[in-house]
Amino acid sequence: MVQQYSLTLPAYSRGFHLISHHVAQALDKLPDTGMINIFLHHTSAALLINENADPSVRIDLDSSYDHLVPERMPFYTHTMEGDDDMPAHVKSALTGVSLTVPIQSGRMALGTWQGIFLAEFRDRGGRRRLTLTVYGE
Amino acid sequence: MVQQYSLTLPAYSRGFHLISHHVAQALDKLPDTGMINIFLHHTSAALLINENADPSVRIDLDSSYDHLVPERMPFYTHTMEGDDDMPAHVKSALTGVSLTVPIQSGRMALGTWQGIFLAEFRDRGGRRRLTLTVYGE
Amino acid sequence: MVQQYSLTLPAYSRGFHLISHHVAQALDKLPDTGMINIFLHHTSAALLINENADPSVRIDLDSSYDHLVPERMPFYTHTMEGDDDMPAHVKSALTGVSLTVPIQSGRMALGTWQGIFLAEFRDRGGRRRLTLTVYGE
Numbered sequence: 001m002v003q004q005y006s007l008t009l010p011a012y013s014r015g016f017h018l019i020s021h022h023v024a025q026a027l028d029k030l031p032d033t034g035m036i037n038i039f040l041h042h043t044s045a046a047l048l049i050n051e052n053a054d055p056s057v058r059i060d061l062d063s064s065y066d067h068l069v070p071e072r073m074p075f076y077t078h079t080m081e082g083d084d085d086m087p088a089h090v091k092s093a094l095t096g097v098s099l100t101v102p103i104q105s106g107r108m109a110l111g112t113w114q115g116i117f118l119a120e121f122r123d124r125g126g127r128r129r130l131t132l133t134v135y136g137e
Numbered sequence: 138m139v140q141q142y143s144l145t146l147p148a149y150s151r152g153f154h155l156i157s158h159h160v161a162q163a164l165d166k167l168p169d170t171g172m173i174n175i176f177l178h179h180t181s182a183a184l185l186i187n188e189n190a191d192p193s194v195r196i197d198l199d200s201s202y203d204h205l206v207p208e209r210m211p212f213y214t215h216t217m218e219g220d221d222d223m224p225a226h227v228k229s230a231l232t233g234v235s236l237t238v239p240i241q242s243g244r245m246a247l248g249t250w251q252g253i254f255l256a257e258f259r260d261r262g263g264r265r266r267l268t269l270t271v272y273g274e
Numbered sequence: 275m276v277q278q279y280s281l282t283l284p285a286y287s288r289g290f291h292l293i294s295h296h297v298a299q300a301l302d303k304l305p306d307t308g309m310i311n312i313f314l315h316h317t318s319a320a321l322l323i324n325e326n327a328d329p330s331v332r333i334d335l336d337s338s339y340d341h342l343v344p345e346r347m348p349f350y351t352h353t354m355e356g357d358d359d360m361p362a363h364v365k366s367a368l369t370g371v372s373l374t375v376p377i378q379s380g381r382m383a384l385g386t387w388q389g390i391f392l393a394e395f396r397d398r399g400g401r402r403r404l405t406l407t408v409y410g411e
Contacts, residue, residue, distance in 0.1 A: 001274075002170050002171050002172075002272075002273055002274050004170050004239065004241065033276050033278050033407075034276050034407070034409075035276075035311050035407045035409070037172050037237050037239060039237070039238065039239050039246070040248075041246070041247070041248030041249075041251065042248055042250070042251075043186065043187050043188040043248070043250050043251055044188075048367045048370070049317065049370075049371050049372070050317050050363055050366065050367050051317040051318075051363055054352060056351045056352035057352050057360070057363050059351055059352075060349070060350050060351055060352045060360050060363070060364070061363065061364060061367055063347075063349040063350075064343060064347070064349075064360075064364040065364075067347065067349070068205065068342065068343070069201060069205070073200075073201070073204065075197070075200040075201075075204070076197050076200075077193045077196055077197055078191060078193035078194050078196075078197045086194070086197050086201075089187055089188055089194050089197070089198065090197070090198060090201040090202075092187065093185045093187050093198055093232060093256075094231050094232065094368050095367060095368065096185070096186075096233060096370060097186050097251075098186070098236060098237050098238065099372060100237055100311050100313070100372050100374055101313065101372065102278065102311060102313050102405045102407045103407075104278065104405065109313070109315070109405055110315070111314075111315030111316055111317070111403070112315075113316075113317050114315065114316075114317055114371075119367075129248070131239045131241065131246055133170075133171070133172045133239045133240075135171075135172070135272060135276075135409060136276055137275075137276050138411075139307050139308050139309075139409075139410055139411050141307050141376065141378065174309050174374050174376060176374070176375065176376050176383070177385075178383070178384070178385030178386075178388065179385055179387075179388075180323065180324050180325040180385070180387050180388055181325075205342065206338060206342070210337075210338070210341065212334070212337040212338075212341070213334050213337075214330045214333055214334055215328060215330035215331050215333075215334045223331070223334050223338075226324055226325055226331050226334070226335065227334070227335060227338040227339075229324065230322045230324050230335055230369060230393075231368050231369065233322070233323075233370060234323050234388075235323070235373060235374050235375065237374055266385070268376045268378065268383055270307075270308070270309050270376045270377075272308075272309070272409060
C-alpha cells in the first residue's frame with residue numbers, strides 16, 4: 001500500500017525550523033509498519049533530523065552552517081541571485097532534501113529527542129513544497 | 138511491486154555532473170505512485186540533488202567542496218592512493234551515496250529546478266555503477 | 275512485504291565504526307529484491323557508507339570532521355552538555371541518520387569497498403539504537 005501527500009509549509013525566515021507537527025498533520029491514518037519518505041522540491045533549503053528540545057541547538061546549527069559555507073567567497077561565480085543564494089545551494093548539497101523515517105505501531109518512529117527540521121538557507125525562501133510518500137501494511 | 142535496474146555511467150571528470158537523463162533512460166515504465174531509490178556503489182563519489190539550470194552552480198559546488206575539504210591536510214594518514222583520494226572519502230561521507238525520490242503520475246517528482254547529480258571527487262574515478270530500486274503501484 | 279527489526283549497538287568510543295556485520299546479523303532471511311532502511315534514533319551520531327577496508331580512512335574521516343566542526347567555537351550557545359555536544363549535532367546534521375540500501379539476490383547490495391558505519395560524535399555516546407525496515411518480494 002502506497003499513500004502520497006503534498007504539503008506546503010508556511011514561509012519561514014532563514015534558519016532551522018521544527019516541522020514534525022506539520023508533517024504529522026498532513027498524514028491520514030498510517031500503516032502499522034512501514035516507512036515514510038519526506039521529499040523537499042527545492043535546491044536552496046534542506047531537510048534534516050536533529051534535536052527537538054533546546055532551541056539553542058537550532059541557533060548554533062545556523063551559525064555553524066554560516067561559518068562552514070560563508071557568503072561572498074571570492075571563488076563564487078553564481079552571484080546574480082544574491083549573496084545568500086550560492087551558499088544555500090552548497091548547504092543543501094551537504095544536508096540533503098530527502099529523509100526516510102520508519103513507521104512503527106502506526107506512527108513515525110522518531111527517537112525521543114529527534115525532530116524533523118526544514119533548514120531554510122535563503123533570506124526569503126518563501127513557502128516550500130514537500131511530498132510525503134508512505135509505504136507499509 | 139519492486140523493480141530493480143543497474144546503471145553504469147560514462148566516466149566523468151572531477152566535478153558535479155547532471156545525470157537525471159541517464160537515470161530516466163535506464164527505467165522502464167514506472168508505477169503511477171511510489172518511490173525510487175538511487176544507490177551509488179562507490180566511496181569516493183556521491184549522489185545529490187541540486188539546481189539543474191545554471192552550470193555556474195555546479196562549478197561553485199565543486200570549488201566550495203574543495204575549499205571545505207582540502208587536499209594534503211597535515212593530519213591525513215591515508216595518502217597512498219593520491220592527493221585526491223582521502224578528500225574524496227570525506228566529501229562522499231558528507232554528501233551521501235543513496236537518494237530516494239518520490240514517483241508521482243508515473244514519473245520522478247523532482248522540483249522544477251532539481252536535477253540528480255553525480256559528484257565525482259576523484260581525478261580519474263572511471264565508470265561509476267548505480268542500482269535503481271523502484272517501489273509503487 | 276515489510277519486516278522491521280530493532281538493533282542496539284555496543285557502546286562505541288568517539289570515531290567511525292564499521293557496523294555492517296551488526297546490521298546483517300540482526301536480519302532474518304531477506305526478500306530476493308527490495309530495499310532496507312537503516313535509521314538511527316539519535317541526534318549526536320550519524321550513519322554513513324564509506325570505505326570498509328583500510329582503517330586509516332576511518333581515522334582521517336574522524337580528524338576531518340573535527341577539523342570541519344571544531345569544539346569551543348565562540349558562537350556556540352548550546353554548551354551545557356560538554357564541549358563535544360554541539361559539534362556532534364552539527365556533524366550529525368551534515369551526515370544524516372537514515373540510510374537506504376538496495377537488496378539484490380537476498381542480500382544488501384553494497385559495493386566491494388562499501389561498509390556501513392556508525393559515526394559516534396560524543397566522547398561517551400553509550401549504546402545507540404537503530405530500526406531496520408525491509409521492503410521487498
